[in-house]
Amino acid sequence: MQDQILQALRQNDTAQAVQLAQAWVHDEPGQAQAHRWLALALQQQGQPEAAQAPLQQALLLAPDDAQLHLQQAGLLLALHQFEGADEALLRTTDLNPNAFEAYLMQAHLAIGRNDIDTAARQATLAAKLQPEHPEVLALQGMVALYRDDADRALQLLSEAARQMPNDPRVLYALGSAYQAKDMLAFAEQAFRRVLDINPKMTSLHGLVVQLALRQGNIEAAHQQLQQALQVPGLDTPALQRLGAEIALQADQPMQALEQLRPMLKANPGDRRVVELLLACWQRLGREEEARADLDEVLAEHPQLPHLWLARLAPEGFGSPGAIAVADRWIEAMPEFVPALEARLRLHEAAGEADAVEALAARIVALEPGRISGETRLVGALL
Structure with missing residues (x-):
């Protein structure tokens, strides 16, 4: 029966796998493996909540089966129950000190909660079992990156990425290592690859745009921004601000100004918007417009210091206008x-x-x- 279920799962026929596992549980309710495979089939079918009951039954029947505790950890991770997953992984390694996958999972969980010392210990335990495994190299590279050892991180993560070229976690860490070394073109390439593999990592779009801008590649930044804006839910103020920054760097201050003025009123607390607006007004020689727009926003938000500093900018130092603005600032x-x-x-x-x-x-x-x-x-x- 196990082979039939496995074959169904390999063919992505999860409904058949669940049906076979349910029949096995019905015929042999005291068999822990039957309940285990039912839980696995349900989880593969996208029903992790439903998988909990048969897996708990399997654990009741075979409480010392390390593989069952490892499966429980994976299920709890899918349900975002991280504390329970940690406990299941500790039970796994207690029962089987050679449980390589458990050490890997514990290390990743530790990195997720920024516990780098624990991650390093778990990676070391995994390395004792399989020192050259790419997952071990990746974890060691991530630990080195968190500890600001960019050279070692780059060496380890490059080798891990060579062996696992389609793993987005490894590529993301590799991109971060390149970025730490100020190798911006390589970082951009790594993050683009992550987006190709996993388009749902939408936060990377803005980072790729910024990396292109830092290299002075305005066209690439613009193309990436347009691609990002087509993703549902990504038309955010942060990306709109990046669009204005691209326009400004492309020597199109009027276009940038048109994008930024509504953003100032919508979010006056965004300092970067104010900085970009000052650059636009200065390039276009629109000091009167700067005064009027900033005064309008200050009337509603007089407690924002960066707006007062910006309001001083169009006034000549020591001028009556600067004195008047400074007095208003003190009054507010x-x-x-x-x-x-x-x-x-x-x-x-x-x-x-x-x-x-x-x-x-x-x-x-x-x-x-x-x-x-x-x-x-x-x-x-x-």
């Missing part, structure tokens, strides 16, 4: 030290020593030891 945020420092520098530029000393004292009162205030007070005393 009277105990915010950077606002006081901005006004202090303007007083200093105008040679208003008494006002500088007064603001310096106010800064130190709010934040004792602040260099900007302390140095001015010492200077005044001298």
Whole structure:
């Protein structure tokens, strides 16, 4: 019966596999392997919840079967019950210290929760059993990457990727290792390969666009962005901002400006949007538009410091406009030290020593030891 079920699963006929396993359980209810294969068939059919009952029955019938505990760990992982999976894997290795797959799974779980020391220990245990296995090399490479040993990570992950060229986990780690070494073209290639294998890793689209931009490859960045925007649910503010950044780098500031202005109103807390907008306004010579747009947003969000800093940008340093903006900033945020420092520098530029000393004292009162205030007070005393 086991061979028939296995054959059905190999042919992707999960319905037949479940039917055969159910018949086996009916005929031999005391046979642990019958329940085990029913659980496996149900899980393969996309019913992991339904697979739990027969697998529990198998474990009741054969509590010391390490392979059953390993299967339970895999099922719990599919159900995102990570703590239970950890316990099942520990039980597996207790029963069978040579359970290679269990060490691999424990290492991956440890990496997932950022427990790198545990991951390293589990990878070492797996390496004692199969030191040259590509999964072991991949895990050792991931541990090295987390420990900022990019050279060793690159060496190990390159070999693992050579042996497992279609494993997205290995390729993703390899891309990260290339990125850590500032080998941007190789990193981009690795992440593109991950997307080819697993298009659902949508977060990588933005990273690939950024890597292309960092290399100055505007056309490739634009093509990748257009491809990403066709994916349902990916038309996000982050990708829209990347589109504006591409337009700006392609010397199309007007196109970038048209994309960014609605984004400023929709999300005034996005500092990168404000930075890009300032670049557009500066290139186009639209200082009045910058003042008007920023004043409009500040009227509703006066507690965002980056907006006040941006509002100062169109004003000449020391100009009446800059003084007026700095005064408004202090009025909106009277105990915010950077606002006081901005006004202090303007007083200093105008040679208003008494006002500088007064603001310096106010800064130190709010934040004792602040260099900007302390140095001015010492200077005044001298």
